[in-house]
Amino acid sequence: MATITTKAARGTPTAPGTPGWVRWVDDHRKWLFAAPAMTFVAALLVFPLAWTGYLSLTDAEGSVRAESEFVGLQNYLDVLSDTARFWPAVGRTAAFTGVALLFEVVLGMAIALLLWRPFKAQKWVRVAILLPLVATPVAVGMMWRLIFDPNIGLANQLLGWFGIGPQPWLAGQHTALPTTIFIDVWQWTPMVALILLAGLTSLSDEPQEAARIDGASTWQRFRHVTLPLLAPTLTVAILLRGIDALKTFDILYATKGRGGGSFHEVETLNVYAYGLSFDYNEYGVSSTVLILFFLIIIGAMWALTARRKEAQR
Amino acid sequence: MGLSACGGGGDDAGASKTIRVTLANHVWTENIKKALPAFEKQTGLKVEVTQLGEDQLSDQYNVKLNAGSADIDVMMYRPLQEGKLFAKNKYLADLSAQVKSESWDFGDFQAGPVEATTYEGKPVGIPIITEQEVLYYRKDLLDKAGLSGPPKTLDELKAAAAKIKAAEPDVAGFVSRTGKSTAVTQFSSFLYSFGGDFVDGGGKAAVNSEAAKQAYAYYGGLIKDSGPANVSTDMGWPEAMAIFTQGKAAFYTEANSLYKNATDPAKSKISDKVGFAPFPAGPAGSKPYNIPSWALGINDSSENTDNAWKFIEWATSKEQTLAQQKSGVPGARTSVWADPEGTSTFPKDLAEAIAASTKDGVGHDRPLVVQVAEAREIVGQPIVDAITGKDAAASADTANAAFQKFLDDEAK
DSSP states (O other): OHHHHHHHHHTOOOOTTOOHHHHHHHHTHHHHHHHHHHHHHIIIIIHHHHHHHHHTTBOOOSOTTSOOOBOTTHHHHHHHTOTTTHHHHHHHHHHHHHHHHHHHHHHHHHHHHHHHSOOTTHHHHHHHHHHHHHSOHHHHHHHHHHHTOTTTOHHHHHHHHTTOOOOOGGGSTTTHHHHHHHHHHHHHHHHHHHHHHHHHHTSOSHHHHHHHHTTOOHHHHIIIIIHHHHHHHHHHHHHHHHHHHHTOOHHHHHHHTGGGSTTOTTOOHHHHHHHHHHTSOOHHHHHHHHHHHHHHHHHHHHHHHHHHHHHHO | OTGGGTSSSOTTOSSOSEEEEEEESSHHHHHHHHHHHHHHHHHOOEEEEEEEOHHHHHHHHHHHHHTTOOSOOEEEEOIIIIIHHHHHTTOBOOOTTGGGOTTTOGGGBOHHHHHHTEETTEEOOEEEEEEEEEEEEEHHHHHHTTOOSOOSBHHHHHHHHHHHHHHOTTSEEEEOOOSTTTHHHHHHHHHHHTTOOSBOTTSOBOTTSHHHHHHHHHHHHHHHHHSOTTOOSOOOHHHHHHHHHTTOEEEEEEEGGGTHHHHOTTTOTTGGGEEEEOOOBBTTBOOOBEEEEEEEEEBTTOSOHHHHHHHHHHHTSHHHHHHHHHTTOOOSBHHHHHSGGGGTTSOHHHHHHHHHHHHHOBSOSSOOSSSHHHHHHHHHHHHHHHHTTSOHHHHHHHHHHHHHHHHHHHHO
């Protein structure tokens, strides 16, 4: 009886006399079907990550094929005590992500709420708002670089009409990072708006109506009905955009070039790791920075989802 | 043939009639692309060109050559920037046997450039483009300011730049590269003309010598005082050249190999007003760099080396070098420079400026180390500090300590 049950559970009424390999295939079906996906993940995710982890423990430089020595955690000690490049880069990464995300979520929410209720020409407004999203970031970077050129750029001309003096924008040591944040907000707010709008349209009308009947004001309805119902979508939007913002590279590279400018004004962790590999050929140290960066991203996302779960309770 | 089966992506390598050539964006590349059909017809080979910007080219090499890829046969590279690193990493094939080809005449190449493409006594690259730093200037603005001719000394340059900037509110007196790393090469001529160098005779860091401090202060000060308003500290040659060719600057120190950008009416608003002069003399005289900026090498992992060499032999032949030079790309062959036809198309003042530079020129324009990119960032810091009005001397001291540490690390 017992054997029959097992066979039935597997759904394979193997007739006696079937060749051994067929039976083997039948017995290992769940592994076999998952194998392509698992190989894919192993080859493209696990292996590179493990390799980076290994490199981070060596003094590999010049060429990864050259001989390198195992140095244990030395790279980690060096990087974590590096106050000249590493920690400032961590700070800039956090500032860039935090500020950009804040603006993107607030503005994205506002835009989503505006587009929520149908109105005339809504279709066109939606298309127009989504335009920055479809542009390639490098092209966007080049465009803003021209607009923000301190001498011939449009931005300073515009300020001139209002009697405000020319600003250095991307060229300034202290204005470069805020300017790149602005560009990021310009490009990615539509994506946040899109996600939030999708969330809004899927909400049912009843709670809103109930609140209206109870005499809740617009703000109260937003604060106590819409927002809590939208919270899961909001988390998704923040997670997606947050991870992406942490990893921003294209806009920074296109506007400030290698090293994030002559004073490393916009050098985030990603730009720093890139410079370590491609300019300095310090593959060991670079891998260390990337592993630490990876841990920071995981940590940040874990904290966010944990908070979210706590809030649900 | 047997080998080609092992070469992962390069299915058709080995037996291949296709030569995969990776080139940088440069006038040289444009010329060679135009001449390619003749080469292909003559040899029956096919040339596949991949063309990239300088930085992207470096990245491409770092990724592909690191992985031992065989899908690059011929590579255009910068001997002074990446030569040592690539040779040390064994990315560049030894060309000792190939250069013996008699009709091609390796002995015709200038000694300085050949030295830069030689590693441990073996030729690993063939220099194709040489560069000297010259002074670009605006004839009309000089006339307007009542100056009889281009400045002959750095003091005169400073005075002339200040005068023009004061007279023309929209025009900068002087422009040049300002990016920490990219400015180093053009700054080097200033450094040498003040009597300094990046490293002293004993191999020690020397960027805080008295001469070096003066050079940093001079270069940064010139841009700060007479440069464009709101000057960015990220400018490479494309940005600096744009300011000059838009008519927004009177003087510009830059590599001569880029002169077509200024004299071509399609690219320059001031094409008919540009003059060229030898690099102005400093306390130690006029000492511009004279270097091979680009060379061709063969990827050591290539399985198509015979055909790759055929391409190099053709592209660096006397005929091609002459054709290149006539279209404005200074080459490395002595015979072409000796040939009056070789300088016939250069503006007369530019040809004279180049002749002066090749006479007293210094053979490097950046520290001669393995990790050049890192070294450039270190010795370039005082440049941007001087431009932004910080204490150049103090910054040079800091940079020198960092540079010495870098040299020590590299010597290990």
